Amino acid sequence: MREMTKKFLEDAFAGESMAHMKYLIFADEAEKKGLKKLANAFRAIAYAEFVHARNHFRALKKLGDTPDNIKSCIAGETFEIEEMYPVYKETAKLQEEKEAQISTHYALEAEKIHAEMYKKALNLVNEGQDYDAEKIYICPVCGYTAEDVAPEKCPVCGAPKSAFVEF
């Protein structure tokens, strides 16, 4: 693929992903205000942006077979753990930005778990097996990720077991 087209598709994938995310965040906010149909519109349009992002992703030939997809996840999580979040968290500390210190700390802790999960997934898939967790529980405050059973209290942010979202 030509360089400029590739660059633009990558930027378009980033833009669509951020629009999708923003609309999901705004949907929850509208829902809280009792604006149910507005929340539904935000979620519907967020799905349209998902379709656009997926089209750009496919055009970029980034959708591979399952082991390659998992490897790309391991690479992304590892970059965040080893490079990105330690730098962002240290910068927030240096600049005394409290909220940014918390949001980068929360992310860093969860990414460590995600990297291990994806490594396990790659081993299982390479052996011809599906993933092995029946249920996965996510902390809605910090993103802490647990398999099979939610903790009594989130070890990262202290949120109660009842708040965890089950998948």
Add this chain to the structure above:
Amino acid sequence: MREMTKKFLEDAFAGESMAHMKYLIFADEAEKKGLKKLANAFRAIAYAEFVHARNHFRALKKLGDTPDNIKSCIAGETFEIEEMYPVYKETAKLQEEKEAQISTHYALEAEKIHAEMYKKALNLVNEGQDYDAEKIYICPVCGYTAEDVAPEKCPVCGAPKSAFVEF
């Protein structure tokens, strides 16, 4: 907020949004291969990245009240319609990149509708009302967006009515 912390949080929001999107795309692919538990793990971890993105977004003070949120959507869609996608689409044509021509054309057409929907939403919310569409239908091929009833055939990509996703 200090400049470098702000820059890093913006980059982290982009990174989390793209990770979220990638995991949703991989979840569908795993599901198609019959790997149900792997698909579930991708979706659970995608939700954790949503939590991270939302934390960064809040720390950046980008979550406003409902009219401000809608204005930010109008601005984003308008930029895509007037600046981003016309340039990307023209570049794909110039460079004879067929798939990129299609994926940027599909996005451009849908964003025009989204901008109008958000303008209508802003007027309604300013009058103290909720959005006025009971149902919204999205084309899963191109993201074409219709209110109240799905078209017999997608006017942008030709997908049949039965393929539309209802919200």
